[in-house]
Amino acid sequence: MSATLFYGSLTGLVLAALLLALVGAARRFLLWRRGRPSPVAWLGGLAAMPRRYLVDLHHVVARDKAFAHTHVATAGGFVAAAGLLLLVTLAPLPAGGEMVLTGLMLVMSLVMLGGARRVARRRRRPPSRLSRGPWQRLPRSLTVFAASVAGLSLIMLMVTWLPAAWLTGVLGGTLALVLLAGLALGLGEMFLGMTWGGPMKHAFAGALHLAWHRRAERFSTRQSDRDGVSPRSTGLKPLDLDDPDAPLGVETSEDFTWNQRLGFDACVQCGRCEAVCPAFAAGQPLNPKKLIQDMVLGMTGGSDAGFHGSPYPGKPLGEHRGQPGGPMVVTSGGALVDADTLWSCTTCRACVEECPMMIEHVDAIVDMRRHLTLEHGATPGKGAAVLDNLIATDNPGGFAPDSRMHWAADLNLPLMRELGQVDVLLWLGDGAFDMRNQRTLRALVKILRASQVDFAVLGDEERDSGDVARRLGDEATFQRLARDNVATLSRYGFQTIVTCDPHSFHVLGNEYAAFGGHYCVRHHSTFLDELLQQGRLKIAPRPRSRVTYHDPCYLGRYNGEFDAPRRVLAALGIELTEMARSGFRSRCCGGGGGAPVTDIPGERRIPDMRMADVAEVEADVVAVGCPQCTAMLEGVVDRQAEVRDIAELVAEALVLEESVSEASSTATGARRRPRQTGHPGRLVEEASQ
Amino acid sequence: MSLEPRAPAAVEPASICLDVLLSLGRHGLTQRPRRADLDARALEMALTFQHKGKPGNTTLSCWHAGPAEQDTEIALRAYLGMGLPSIRWMHMAPAGDALAPLHEALRAPVDADARLVLCGMHAEQGEGSGLLPIALAERLGWRWVPGVVAIEAIEPISSGVAQAVVLQALPRGQRRRIAVRLPAILGVEAAAPAPRQSAFGPARRGQLLQLDSGAEPPTDPAGATWPFMPATPRPKRLKIVTSANARERFKAAAAKAESGSGRVLEQVSATEGATAILDFLDAEGVVSRAAVTNARQGNGR
Numbered sequence: 009m010s011a012t013l014f015y016g017s018l019t020g021l022v023l024a025a026l027l028l029a030l031v032g033a034a035r036r037f038l039l040w041r042r043g044r045p046s047p048v049a050w051l052g053g054l055a056a057m058p059r060r061y062l063v064d065l066h067h068v069v070a071r072d073k074a075f076a077h078t079h080v081a082t083a084g085g086f087v088a089a090a091g092l093l094l095l096v097t098l099a100p101l102p103a104g105g106e107m108v109l110t111g112l113m114l115v116m117s118l119v120m121l122g123g124a125r126r127v128a129r130r131r132r133r134p135p136s137r138l139s140r141g142p143w144q145r146l147p148r149s150l151t152v153f154a155a156s157v158a159g160l161s162l163i164m165l166m167v168t169w170l171p172a173a174w175l176t177g178v179l180g181g182t183l184a185l186v187l188l189a190g191l192a193l194g195l196g197e198m199f200l201g202m203t204w205g206g207p208m209k210h211a212f213a214g215a216l217h218l219a220w221h222r223r224a225e226r227f228s229t230r231q232s233d234r235d236g237v238s239p240r241s242t243g244l245k246p247l248d249l250d251d252p253d254a255p256l257g258v259e260t261s262e263d264f265t266w267n268q269r270l271g272f273d274a275c276v277q278c279g280r281c282e283a284v285c286p287a288f289a290a291g292q293p294l295n296p297k298k299l300i301q302d303m304v305l306g307m308t309g310g311s312d313a314g315f316h317g318s319p320y321p322g323k324p325l326g327e328h329r330g331q332p333g334g335p336m337v338v339t340s341g342g343a344l345v346d347a348d349t350l351w352s353c354t355t356c357r358a359c360v361e362e363c364p365m366m367i368e369h370v371d372a373i374v375d376m377r378r379h380l381t382l383e384h385g386a387t388p389g390k391g392a393a394v395l396d397n398l399i400a401t402d403n404p405g406g407f408a409p410d411s412r413m414h415w416a417a418d419l420n421l422p423l424m425r426e427l428g429q430v431d432v433l434l435w436l437g438d439g440a441f442d443m444r445n446q447r448t449l450r451a452l453v454k455i456l457r458a459s460q461v462d463f464a465v466l467g468d469e470e471r472d473s474g475d476v477a478r479r480l481g482d483e484a485t486f487q488r489l490a491r492d493n494v495a496t497l498s499r500y501g502f503q504t505i506v507t508c509d510p511h512s513f514h515v516l517g518n519e520y521a522a523f524g525g526h527y528c529v530r531h532h533s534t535f536l537d538e539l540l541q542q543g544r545l546k547i548a549p550r551p552r553s554r555v556t557y558h559d560p561c562y563l564g565r566y567n568g569e570f571d572a573p574r575r576v577l578a579a580l581g582i583e584l585t586e587m588a589r590s591g592f593r594s595r596c597c598g599g600g601g602g603a604p605v606t607d608i609p610g611e612r613r614i615p616d617m618r619m620a621d622v623a624e625v626e627a628d629v630v631a632v633g634c635p636q637c638t639a640m641l642e643g644v645v646d647r648q649a650e651v652r653d654i655a656e657l658v659a660e661a662l663v664l665e666e667s668v669s670e671a672s673s674t675a676t677g678a679r680r681r682p683r684q685t686g687h688p689g690r691l692v693e694e695a696s697q
Numbered sequence: 698m699s700l701e702p703r704a705p706a707a708v709e710p711a712s713i714c715l716d717v718l719l720s721l722g723r724h725g726l727t728q729r730p731r732r733a734d735l736d737a738r739a740l741e742m743a744l745t746f747q748h749k750g751k752p753g754n755t756t757l758s759c760w761h762a763g764p765a766e767q768d769t770e771i772a773l774r775a776y777l778g779m780g781l782p783s784i785r786w787m788h789m790a791p792a793g794d795a796l797a798p799l800h801e802a803l804r805a806p807v808d809a810d811a812r813l814v815l816c817g818m819h820a821e822q823g824e825g826s827g828l829l830p831i832a833l834a835e836r837l838g839w840r841w842v843p844g845v846v847a848i849e850a851i852e853p854i855s856s857g858v859a860q861a862v863v864l865q866a867l868p869r870g871q872r873r874r875i876a877v878r879l880p881a882i883l884g885v886e887a888a889a890p891a892p893r894q895s896a897f898g899p900a901r902r903g904q905l906l907q908l909d910s911g912a913e914p915p916t917d918p919a920g921a922t923w924p925f926m927p928a929t930p931r932p933k934r935l936k937i938v939t940s941a942n943a944r945e946r947f948k949a950a951a952a953k954a955e956s957g958s959g960r961v962l963e964q965v966s967a968t969e970g971a972t973a974i975l976d977f978l979d980a981e982g983v984v985s986r987a988a989v990t991n992a993r994q995g996n997g998r
């Protein structure tokens with residue numbers, strides 16, 4: 009092979025691959041754009057992309073240290089080697105410069121080769137969360153590409169020193185041919201596969217997804233770093249109900265916004281979401297990873313038989329297919345996704361938190377639920393009854409709205425209506441109707457009184473926050489409740505809203521802004537922590553044995569509050585025994601997203617699995633901070649540990665000063681003796697010490 | 698007693714016209730407007746029947762007669778949310794009597810082989826006496842079947858005449874299958890299948906066709922002077938069983954009420970049955986002997 013022929017075919021190969029890849033990229037881009045509009049900062053997003061990749065994405069990938077290094081070597085090596093390859097082959101360069109770049113290309117391709125070998129090692133016995141099929145081929149393709157580029161760089165470096173005849177000789181010629189063939193194969197996977205739908209698609213779509221993400225506010229910026237905040241964006245996006253032509257949720261794949269569609273294409277099928285999904289672990293018919301691949305099929309069409317990962321539990325592959333423009337969900341089966349898959353989700357966000365590609369599973373699931381509820385009235389289980397209750401009585405249980413304060417008949421709680429202006433508005437939530445949560449509320453009131461906090465409640469003027477309605481897809485009822493609550497709150501003056509319900513906390517703090525409600529909301533654990541730090545709360549630490557803490561999803565992952573509850577427990581003298589899954593990896597109790605209402609059957613129950621986590625660390629007490637978690641975990645039969653809200657633990661350790669206990673004697677005086685509560689056979693010490 | 702499910706009619710009339718009468722309901726605790734439960738069950742029955750039959754065979758029209766108020770609109774939209782394209786809403790004064798406009802609306806002949814009207818056994822608002830469908834049936838000269846829980850089939854019996862086979866609820870979960878010659882009005886019972894969920898999209902899209910009920914319907918002067926108050930469930934007389942034994946108490950609470958007197962007539966002719974009923978009514982003093990005789994003579998003519 010002559011040198012001209014060698015260089016000619018090299019350039020030709022690279023040029024052809026580049027052009028074909030560009031054509032593929034354009035087609036894919038147009039495919040995404042068939043979704044609904046969503047304004048993005050086109051150039052600003054692209055400019056922010058490297059930072060989002062290096063900081064935010066890497067923050068997630070780095071949770072798996074070994075693989076993070078592998079990925080940096082492989083991806084970094086590839087980007088550099090491929091860039092250099094384009095430069096060296098296509099750009100006119102001075103000879104000296106070309107030599108330097110070729111040398112660099114050699115180094116980079118060797119780095120990539122190292123990475124590719126480590127990818128291959130992981131693929132030898134892949135865990136079940138990883139996909140097989142073309143993904144098993146990927147390490148080989150990476151190796152072939154890296155090795156060919158390295159070999160070719162070597163040849164290019166050596167032609168200057170070796171006699172010209174070397175390349176035309178049999179040995180040199182064969183070597184060059186083999187390397188060129190390898191390069192062709194490698195380019196096929198790495199360049200064409202990227203934009204024509206191979207495994208490498210994740211790199212191309214992933215990069216653009218970072219740039220034009222629908223929730224740009226979830227990424228860190230230099231400003232946020234300086235302020236030391238970790239930005240979050242967890243509130244659901246409101247539907248436009250005023251425009252009668254705007255779709256009510258997602259019926260066909262085209263009803264997703266275009267950048268949601270782009271996001272689906274970014275999935276690298278790493279299965280991290282599958283590994284943490286409580287519904288999947290419970291054997292309910294949901295697998296977030298498969299769901300995202302189904303969303304891709306909704307764009308491109310085709311049967312799910314081509315999926316090479318774990319199916320939805322109980323639903324064999326090959327029975328569902330997508331069709332562009334066709335319905336995603338048919339309630340009677342036959343479409344792409346069955347309705348029970350969507351209703352299995354507890355909206356715990358474990359998948360979103362874990363996804364290195366920043367895909368928003370929960371948004372997609374709620375979008376499709378909205379269509380089912382708002383267009384078909386097909387909310388399963390007790391969903392329809394709960395929504396009817398919310399419409400008629402403003403609470404999910406259908407209780408008389410004027411009985412909301414019955415639990416506090418003896419507490420003489422100050423009412424907003426009478427005071428008009430206080431420091432703290434205590435938001436009760438629908439737990440006010442629940443006998444178990446009433447104990448938590450009483451404890452909280454006792455603490456607030458002991459710390460002489462100036463507080464009041466809305467009383468009967470409070471309505472359900474709309475959390476369940478919204479997660480069940482009934483955006484209309486949610487918006488009605490939100491508007492009514494915002495109107496009520498606007499009549500009063502307060503600095504902070506405190507609530508012991510993380511769901512209300514999330515909705516009031518993150519989702520009411522779209523309806524004109526901007527409030528400073530605190531979960532009670534945060535507020536108690538502040539009181540302790542200000543020295544307004546006197547407690548006598550009471551060391552306890554074997555206590556663990558369950559992070560509520562809507563407090564932790566949704567709002568980033570992991571530390572305050574732990575600080576409060578530490579102040580109580582409790583040394584926590586952490587469960588394997590705690591903090592941002594906490595396993596859901598199964599109570600979110602209306603899942604207890606829709607009640608999709610599985611092989612196990614999610615709360616049982618959570619109590620098994622508690623049993624694993626041999627805890628006697630599991631501290632919680634959410635009425636839903638309390639109800640779900642207390643509902644577990646044969647549980648070994650007691651479920652106590654943080655407020656109850658603090659109230660028990662409270663040191664009452666004389667003047668204060670006098671002032672609040674109406675509340676506590678009558679209940680000096682331990683008293684039998686709703687739980688048969690269990691004595692619960694109330695309030696007084 | 699449970700009835701064998703009946704096979705669907707082999708032949709269906711080529712066209713069936715279903716009308717459903719809908720009224721305003723209110724939630725018991727908050728008085729917020731919503732669907733009236735029994736009417737919603739009637740509509741559910743009609744929708745299920747329409748869905749089950751040959752497509753395009755059954756036309757469904759829904760009617761409401763009432764004042765043009767926002768609460769009414771909310772309630773009607775809740776019915777639309779069950780998947781109706783439209784409801785015809787005949788405006789009339791709040792104290793108006795719905796009988797005349799409904800009679801006017803239903804009297805108009807329709808081009809259908811079978812005609813059936815469904816409504817709840819009684820309304821939730823106003824008098825709620827349950828008399829309206831009976832009076833309507835009388836005026837139209839149609840049959841009236843109370844306590845219906847399912848329509849099993851509508852089938853032609855001779856040219857131009859069709860009958861409906863329906864299940865009627867009897868006490869203690871018993872069911873009776875009856876065939877009724879059409880046209881007829883069916884009163885739907887609380888034991889009928891629960892209505893489907895009302896969805897926001899179709900509720901917003903559905904049309905409320907406002908009709909003028911023509912001449913102002915007669916108002917009910919007596920009714921205007923009546924005091925109205927929320928209904929409360931009639932307290933049940935408890936049979937106190939003083940037994941320390943829980944099993945005894947349970948048995949007493951669950952026991953079937955003894956029906957002491959009464960006669961069961963089986964396999965008798967219609968005339969014999971009617972005579973027995975008339976004799977009973979006469980003995981109870983509900984109808985006079987003279988009326989009985991008149992009726993008998995009227996029959997003979």
Ligand code: SF4
Pocket residue numbers: 281284285286287288294295296352353354355356357358359360369370596
């Ligand atoms: S939000 Fe939770 S339950 Fe829903 S798919 Fe994600 S991990 Fe699974």
Ligand code: SF4
Pocket residue numbers: 274275276277278279280281282296297300359362363364365366367
């Ligand atoms: S959705 Fe995210 S976490 Fe799940 S498989 Fe895809 S890339 Fe991995």
